[in-house]
Amino acid sequence: MSVALRAGASVGWTPGRVRLAFAGMAVAGLVLPYLVYPVFVMNVLCMALFASAFNLLLGYTGLLSFGHAAFLGAAGYVTGHALKVWGFPTELGILLGTAVSAVLGFAIGGLAIRRSGIYFAMITLGLAQVVYFLAVQMNFTGGDDGLQGVPRGKLLGLVSLDGKYAMYYFAYGVFLFGFWLIYRTIHSPFGHVLRSIRENEPRALSLGYDVDRYKLLAFVISAALAGLAGSLKTVVFQSETLTDVHWHMSGEVVLMTLLGGMGTVMGPSVGALIVLVLQNYLSGFGSWVTVITGVVFVVGVLAFRRGFVGEAIALAKKFPF
Amino acid sequence: MQALFGQLLLGVINGSFYALLSLGLAIIFGLLDIVNFAHGALYMMGAFVAWIALSSLGIGYWPALLLAPAAVGLLGIVIERTMLRRLYGLDNVYGLLLTFGLTLVIEGLFHEHYGNSGNPYPVPDVLQGGVRLPFMYLPQYRAWVVVVAVAVCFACWLTIERTKLGSYLRAGTENPKLVQAFGVNVPLMRTLTYGFGAALAAFAGVMAAPIYQVNPAMGSNLVIIVFAVVVIGGMGSILGSILTGLGLGIVEGLTRYFYPAASSVVVFFVMAIVLLLRPAGLFGRQR
Numbered sequence: 344m345s346v347a348l349r350a351g352a353s354v355g356w357t358p359g360r361v362r363l364a365f366a367g368m369a370v371a372g373l374v375l376p377y378l379v380y381p382v383f384v385m386n387v388l389c390m391a392l393f394a395s396a397f398n399l400l401l402g403y404t405g406l407l408s409f410g411h412a413a414f415l416g417a418a419g420y421v422t423g424h425a426l427k428v429w430g431f432p433t434e435l436g437i438l439l440g441t442a443v444s445a446v447l448g449f450a451i452g453g454l455a456i457r458r459s460g461i462y463f464a465m466i467t468l469g470l471a472q473v474v475y476f477l478a479v480q481m482n483f484t485g486g487d488d489g490l491q492g493v494p495r496g497k498l499l500g501l502v503s504l505d506g507k508y509a510m511y512y513f514a515y516g517v518f519l520f521g522f523w524l525i526y527r528t529i530h531s532p533f534g535h536v537l538r539s540i541r542e543n544e545p546r547a548l549s550l551g552y553d554v555d556r557y558k559l560l561a562f563v564i565s566a567a568l569a570g571l572a573g574s575l576k577t578v579v580f581q582s583e584t585l586t587d588v589h590w591h592m593s594g595e596v597v598l599m600t601l602l603g604g605m606g607t608v609m610g611p612s613v614g615a616l617i618v619l620v621l622q623n624y625l626s627g628f629g630s631w632v633t634v635i636t637g638v639v640f641v642v643g644v645l646a647f648r649r650g651f652v653g654e655a656i657a658l659a660k661k662f663p664f
Numbered sequence: 665m666q667a668l669f670g671q672l673l674l675g676v677i678n679g680s681f682y683a684l685l686s687l688g689l690a691i692i693f694g695l696l697d698i699v700n701f702a703h704g705a706l707y708m709m710g711a712f713v714a715w716i717a718l719s720s721l722g723i724g725y726w727p728a729l730l731l732a733p734a735a736v737g738l739l740g741i742v743i744e745r746t747m748l749r750r751l752y753g754l755d756n757v758y759g760l761l762l763t764f765g766l767t768l769v770i771e772g773l774f775h776e777h778y779g780n781s782g783n784p785y786p787v788p789d790v791l792q793g794g795v796r797l798p799f800m801y802l803p804q805y806r807a808w809v810v811v812v813a814v815a816v817c818f819a820c821w822l823t824i825e826r827t828k829l830g831s832y833l834r835a836g837t838e839n840p841k842l843v844q845a846f847g848v849n850v851p852l853m854r855t856l857t858y859g860f861g862a863a864l865a866a867f868a869g870v871m872a873a874p875i876y877q878v879n880p881a882m883g884s885n886l887v888i889i890v891f892a893v894v895v896i897g898g899m900g901s902i903l904g905s906i907l908t909g910l911g912l913g914i915v916e917g918l919t920r921y922f923y924p925a926a927s928s929v930v931v932f933f934v935m936a937i938v939l940l941l942r943p944a945g946l947f948g949r950q951r
Contacts, residue, residue, distance in 0.1 A: 407757045454936055457943040458895070461699045461756050465891040466939065469932045472888050476928050590888065594764055601761065633772030640765025644758050645750055 355663050369519065376511045382579070385511060387619050388518040389576040394599040394611030395525050396568035401597070402606035403529055404561045405541030409464040409593050410451065410471025411569050414444040416588030417474055418570030419577040423490040424483050426578070433496035433504060433578060437517070440574035441567050447474070448566020449559070456558045459544070468590060475588045489584030493577055510579065517575050521568050526608060528564060537561055591633075598636065601643050604650030613651050669800035671921040672914065677806055677875065679913015680813030684868040685890045686897065686905040687817055688861040691824070693899050694837040695857045698748060698759030704887030705770040706862045708880060709736050710869025712774060715785050715878045725788035725874070732870045733863035740862025744855045752854075767884060774880035782877025809871050816867070817906045824902055833857070892935045897947050904947025 356364075375384050393415055400406045418440035425436040455466040478484045485491070495504040504510045528534050536557050539547045548554045577583045586592060595618065603614025621639070625632045643650070649657060685703055692700050713735050714728035723731065743766065751758050787805045794803035824830035835843045836850055844850045869883075876882060890909075897908030912931050920927040938946060 407760070409760075454939050457939050461693075461760060462895055464757070464760055465699070465895050466935065468888055469892040469895065469935055473929045473932045480925060590884075591768075594768070597761060597764075630772045630776035633768050633775065637765045637768030637770075637772060640768060641747065641762055644762040644765060645747060648758070 355660065372515055372519075376508060381507045381511045383619070383623065385514045385579045386576075387616050388514055389572050389579065390596075390599065390615040390619060391612035392518050392521045392575070393569050393572035394596050394603070394615045395522060396565045396572065397596045398600045398605060398607075398611040399525055399528060399537075399565045399568075400561060401600055402610070403534060403541060404537045404558060406456075406558065406562070407461075407464045407597070408455070408467040408562070408565070409590070409597070410467035410469075410474075411566075411596050412588050412590060412592035413451065413471035413474035414448060414566040414569040415573035415576070415592060415596075416478060416583070416585075417447055418444040418573035419583040419587050420478060420484050420490065422574035423493045423577045423583040426496060427490065427493045428483070431496075432500060433498060436496075437571065437574040437578065440577070441570045444570020444573065445563055445567035448563045448570075452559050452562030452566065456555055456562065468593065471588075471590065471593060475585070475590070478585060478588045484583075487585065489582060490577070491582050493581045493583070495578055495581060504578070514575055514579055517571065521571055522612075525568065529608065533557070533560075594640075595636070598640050598643070600650075601648070602639065602650055604652035604654070604656075607650070607652040607656065610650050610652040617651070666800055668921050671917045673800065673802065673806060673917070674920070675914045675917015676810055676910065677913070678916060679910040680810050681868055681872060681886070681909075682890055682893050682913055683817050683906045683909030684813050684871075685865060685886065686893045686909050687820055687902065688864040689890060689894055690899045690902060690905045691820075691833075692858055692861040695833060695840075696744075696748065696752070696759070696854050697756050698751070698763065699756065699891075700858075700861065701760055701763040701887060702743075702766045702770065703763075703861070703865050703890065704883030704885070705767045706736050706740065706865040706883070707869040707872070707886065708774070708883030709739070709770065710866025711785070711873040711876075711878045711882065712778070712869075712880075713866065714870045714873050715783050718785065719783075725870075729867070729870050733866040736866030736869075737859045737863030741855055741859040743862075744858040748858065749851070749854075767887075771880050771884060778880060780879055780881060782879040785873035785878055787874045805874055809875065812871065813868075814910075816864075820864075821902050821906065889931050892931045896931075896935050896938045896945060898945030901947040904945075908946060 393411070397408065397411050400408050420440075421443045422436045422440035425431040425439050426433065431439065451467060451470045454470065455463050458466060479486060495510060497503050498509070498513055502509055504513055536547065536552055539550075539552070540554055540557060544554060547557075573587060576587070599614035599618050600611045601614070602617055603612065604610030618636075621635070622632055625635060647654075685707060689700055689703055692698060692703075710732045713732035714725070717723035717728050717731060718725075747762060747766075748759065751762060787803075791805040791808050794801055795807075796802075824833055832843065832848055832853065836848070836853055840850050872882070893909050893912055894905065896912065897904045899905065912934065915934060916927055916930055919930040926933070
């Protein structure tokens with residue numbers, strides 16, 4: 344049972360082979376900063392974690408949250424403020440940001456699960472807009488200027504995170520932890536109940552599962568991990584701005600997940616990589632970035648709904664190797 | 665007192681736009697099962713068509729009031745024929761995502777061409793000036809907007825509830841397959857419905873042009889509020905969405921007078937309260 348349900352099993356791989364593939368990727372992550380500009384890789388890691396957390400809802404529970412930027416941004420602001428003004432140690436600042444997003448997720452999720460389907464998306468979008476307006480108006484967020492010059496601090500009070508490699512390995516560690524947590528959630532009995540809700544909610548309900556509680560818990564986990572990504576992002580870039588709470592960001596994470604392959608373990612990370620590479624190349628073209636992002640969105644929805652990883656899995660099923 | 669009535673008037677005007685837009689959203693959602701995120705972009709395009717027509721072709725407000733909805737409605741028909749059509753039968757999440765992508769494309773293009781500063785659009789000559797009432801000053805154009813918006817909403821409601829065409833539309837919303845079996849061309853009806861919804865949004869855009877500044881972001885900020893309006897009212901009822909739109913505009917106006925800091929979020933707070941007390945929405949039937 345547990346073997347058949349492991350990630351790679353959908354392609355017919357043995358558990359050993361799946362483990363080997365993950366180990367290979369983990370090692371690749373260790374040498375990556377020597378080959379590519381580390382700050383870019385860290386940005387990809389943050390967004391990959393963000394999208395993976397989002398995928399837990401969209402891909403595995405079937406809930407489209409259109410307000411996930413709220414969790415990314417709220418945690419980012421709280422962490423930034425805690426490090427800069429209150430002088431918190433780095434780890435504690437990140438934990439605080441994550442906790443705030445979890446609480447926020449409890450509030451927003453609790454309201455949104457009262458309606459299903461497309462209303463869920465509209466409610467999360469609206470409530471995230473409240474967070475955006477708060478970020479614009481409150482004093483500690485710095486309004487349009489955002490938070491600047493957030494100190495990275497020292498890891499456990501010993502290792503300074505100002506060096507680019509130290510920061511990278513710390514960020515990589517946080518990413519791996521978050522990714523592992525999501526992986527475990529997906530493949531736990533809890534994750535299977537989530538998928539049954541996605542497939543057929545009335546049946547899950549009739550089997551005796553308290554569907555609303557499962558949805559809410561999935562929402563809180565997803566919000567907390569999105570917050571973790573946001574906190575990490577603030578530490579990496581040493582700043583936090585309104586971009587992270589804007590609804591454009593909520594749309595971007597949907598795009599990453601869709602493009603990579605929703606409901607797949609690796610999809611959101613692949614999608615995050617693609618979107619960020621694209622944005623990096625287009626950064627000199629002003630509004631054309633938005634236009635091209637929109638075109639990719641439209642094409643993805645019309646002709647590429649399985650995403651890159653989804654297509655790859657389908658291909659690997661057809662031609663096993 | 666002057667200020668209070670001024671804010672109330674502004675609230676009623678905002679509410680008129682909420683009503684016009686949520687009406688279009690409800691009609692499109694009813695028949696196409698698509699939540700049209702692009703509604704705000706279509707509204708923005710309506711305003712821009714009017715502005716471009718005036719600034720580069722010298723075409724005034726009154727022709728624009730017909731021209732802009734026609735142009736945007738045509739674009740809506742093209743969008744439905746080439747894209748939305750492929751999503752029928754799929755989870756309606758995809759419709760939201762597609763129209764979101766379209767919004768990015770449209771807004772990005774306008775942003776690229778016209779920048780993000782607001783472009784003023786003059787009030788037409790006939791409606792210049794205003795009336796001094798005992799308790800406030802009423803600009804004629806604003807009175808015109810409220811009257812026309814309410815009239816258009818009422819006409820739509822009447823068409824849908826009381827005419828043969830409206831009965832097709834309502835039947836198509838309930839059960840498209842059966843209506844098709846009776847010989848009604850449902851795909852054509854869907855195309856025209858989306859075109860009409862787009863035209864309605866553009867019409868609202870032209871009406872809005874002299875009041876708000878014409879800029880590429882004017883639509884998407886509005887559409888998020890209109891979504892909240894739709895959640896509060898429930899999309900099942902046409903009259904419900906009109907009343908909710910107007911009512912929330914007034915609530916917003918009052919908030920702007922009594923506690924200005926909360927005016928941009930009050931609609932979402934009302935949404936949260938409604939979700940707690942009446943999860944199905946004020947006029948909604950099912951979950």
